[in-house]
Amino acid sequence: MGKRRRVPERRGLGRRPALTGLLVAAAVAGLGTGGYVVFGDGASAAGSTQSTEERRNAPLTAADVSAAAETFLAAWQKGDVATAARATSDPEAARVHLTGWTGEAGITAASFTAGRPKGDALEFAVRATVTHEKLSEPLAYDGRLTVVRRETDGEPVVRWRPSVLHPELKDDERLVTGEAGSAPVTALDRDGGELTTAAYPSLGPVLESLAEKYGEKSGGTPAVALRAVPADSLQAAEGSGKNGDKPPKEKKDEAGKADGEEAEGRELLLLAEATPGEVRTTLHPGLQKLAEEKVAAKPRSSVVLMRASTGEILATANSDPEVDTALRGSLAPGSTMKVISSAMLLEKGLAANDREHPCPKYSSYGGWKFQNDDKFAMKDASFKASFARSCNTAFISQAEKLSDDDLTKEAQQVFGLGLNNWSVGVSTFDGAVPVQSDAPMAASLIGQGGVRMNPLNMASVSATVAAGSFHQPYLVPPTVDGRALAQASRGMTSAALGQLRELMRYTAQAGTAAEPMAGLGPSYGAKTGTAEVEGQSKPNGWFTAYRGDFAASAVVRESGHGGEHAGPIVAALLRATG
Structure with a gap:
């Protein structure tokens, strides 16, 4: 159980009373x-x-x-x-x-x-x-x-x-003696270097989650101590927008605060010190360092970079080291969701890149009136032009031809999202595309309504397009503990995949993503997004993209256009992959 040390009379409890009387x-x-x-x-x-x-x-x-x-x-x-x-x-x-x-x-x-x-x-x-x-x-x-x-x-x-x-x-406390928290873990990057919050400030929640999941599996032992713990926790254990996004605003989203855990309490007497185990991750030290630098320079930002063909997470970072939006956030993704919506429309034959596709100033469905950014309209526009310009109404106009669960099925079956079965190696939110009706269903097509994502989810979406099929993201290799990774139930049709890649490439070349993606072609693609959130003066800016075998996504909360604010973060990481 590790090295033991004796603890003298604790923490200034006062001088010992005179031993007279009783x-x-x-x-x-x-x-x-x-x-x-x-x-x-x-x-x-x-x-x-x-x-x-x-x-x-x-x-x-x-x-x-x-x-x-x-x-x-x-x-x-x-x-x-x-x-x-x-x-x-x-x-x-x-x-x-x-x-x-x-x-x-x-x-x-x-x-x-x-x-x-x-x-x-x-x-x-x-x-x-x-x-x-x-x-x-x-x-x-x-x-x-x-x-x-x-x-x-x-x-x-x-x-x-x-x-x-x-x-x-x-x-409101009781005394408990036992294991104090999880066994600690010495987390290593893919090259064997130690990962610490001193070197990588935003990895705090990741390191905590690694300790929780792999502490004892990796050979570590938790401390044992007499603690003062909340009485209720003990009893419980015993019982136990812009860029084309203009739908009605969503309620305030969860930005990815660390999971609530049972309070560990305060140590009063240590019986045995903790001993750390060791676990290797897929994080790339250079890319992780760059990701940390980029989010540190942009308040309320988060980013994830992964390898498309394997699912390996190479970098994950948040400007707020206490809030893991990158992996655990639950936010409306705005127009980046149009990647999934387009895959669905292409597979159903409701759109084709060079076919004329309506992009009016307004489009109504289910009692809601939707509009484009600055109320623009494009006459005789193709679907490719509407996608690159991030036209909301081009998608809302198709809602009447869809079943309530069509988008949910596409997200789950092709992109592996919303099934809560990812086994990343740390705590994550796996995206949500609930079945909805009427106006909320239409809003989901443009990444609002009840759709919720984070940079990990949207990096995976771009990775699926780049690789041609879904590869579940992971931060701890499955060989470490023999766990099974999530699988998609089917692949996208080859015709739809080819057109979707063309849509994202054209957006990176000449659409709303062109400025940050300049110089990164030709094997690349991107999509911008902006999601308005109730209670925020500015919307959340999103960006998802791939280059070769690498995919990344970022969100900058309360910023504005995704191409302007989140795009440079993603582009910098993709550029660094060589």
């Missing part, structure tokens, strides 16, 4: 029994003839405080939870925590030494042993309790607070 000693294995002596300190509370009302209102004496503490501490030491709990102001809460003292916390062989009462308070020193499986460490700290009169009969009792058990325990 004394609890000579505990044996378990909680055991021991001598318990009270030295006279004043008038005894025994034999009182006061009425209940008089007792409720009577000031506490030193004898009252000593007597209440004696009853509580003696029962606690002996393991008599019922008696100890009854000697407090909240027996039920005290019973739960005192039971957990030996159960969840694994604390045994406890003895207490108390000082003289000071007003209604009394300090006591705790000496015990914390045990977890074959590990054990001595526990020593100074505690404090206060005494109040019980509401029902005025008898002195210990005022219950979890801090009676340990001074660092908050009211």
Whole structure:
């Protein structure tokens, strides 16, 4: 379990009280029994003839405080939870925590030494042993309790607070001893170099996810510690736009905050240090470094670069190191979704590159009126021209010819999206293209409605076009753990694939993606996108592209046109692939 180290009295708990007055000693294995002596300190509370009302209102004496503490501490030491709990102001809460003292916390062989009462308070020193499986460490700290009169009969009792058990325990916490988090992992790039947040700041969520998934598999062991953890987490475990996008605005999207995990709590005593395992990833050190630099220079940006023919993720980066939009984001992708929509229309024979395709100023469906950026229109335009210009109405006009699930089927069957079955090696969001009706279905064709993607998903879309078939992206090679990768149920027809590549190539040459993609041809293609989001003054800018065997996608939230803001990030990474 790793190197052990002893931890002295913890974190400034105060000086040890004078060991006079109340004394609890000579505990044996378990909680055991021991001598318990009270030295006279004043008038005894025994034999009182006061009425209940008089007792409720009577000031506490030193004898009252000593007597209440004696009853509580003696029962606690002996393991008599019922008696100890009854000697407090909240027996039920005290019973739960005192039971957990030996159960969840694994604390045994406890003895207490108390000082003289000071007003209604009394300090006591705790000496015990914390045990977890074959590990054990001595526990020593100074505690404090206060005494109040019980509401029902005025008898002195210990005022219950979890801090009676340990001074660092908050009211909503309990003590637990066990593995503290996941086993750590030393993550390596594809060349064997160590990946750290010092070198690659935005990899924090990735490294955490690697530890969670591969810590023990890679030979690591987690730390073992006595911790203060949220009581509710323990109970749960026990129970357990522009550029052509102008539809109505979407509600605020999830930008990819790290998955919520059970709180690890605060360490109070370490029994065994963690030891790291080792896992190799597909990340390319040079390309990862470049990706970090590009997003650092562009606020609210995220990017993913991958190899199209294999699915290997070569770089993933976010300008905000705490928010993994690149892999876990859930955002409307705007007109980049038209790559998938075009594949569907081409396969259904509802569009052909050189066939005339309507691009009016407006197009209505399902009660919504859609328009193009700046309300432009193109007369006698071909489908290729409409795609390159990112004409919304060219797609909305086809909605009446589609079934509600046509786009969903295309996304799932050909592009492998929205099935929640990707096994990347780290936590990801695998895209969502839900079946919708009426206006939301039409909006989905242009990447709004209920469609949700992130740069990983959209890089995979371009990779599917470049490679000719879907290859599930992965950051940890499947040979590391023998896991199976997701598969698409069918490939795109060869005729549709050829036309789709032509559409993306023409967009990179002469369409909305031409400026950032300049000089990267001829084996290349791209699509821009802009998604308006409710509550944002500016839309999210998207860009997805491929060059040779490499594909990438980026989003810059609250920026504007995708070609202007996200495009240069993608182009820089594709250019660096040689």
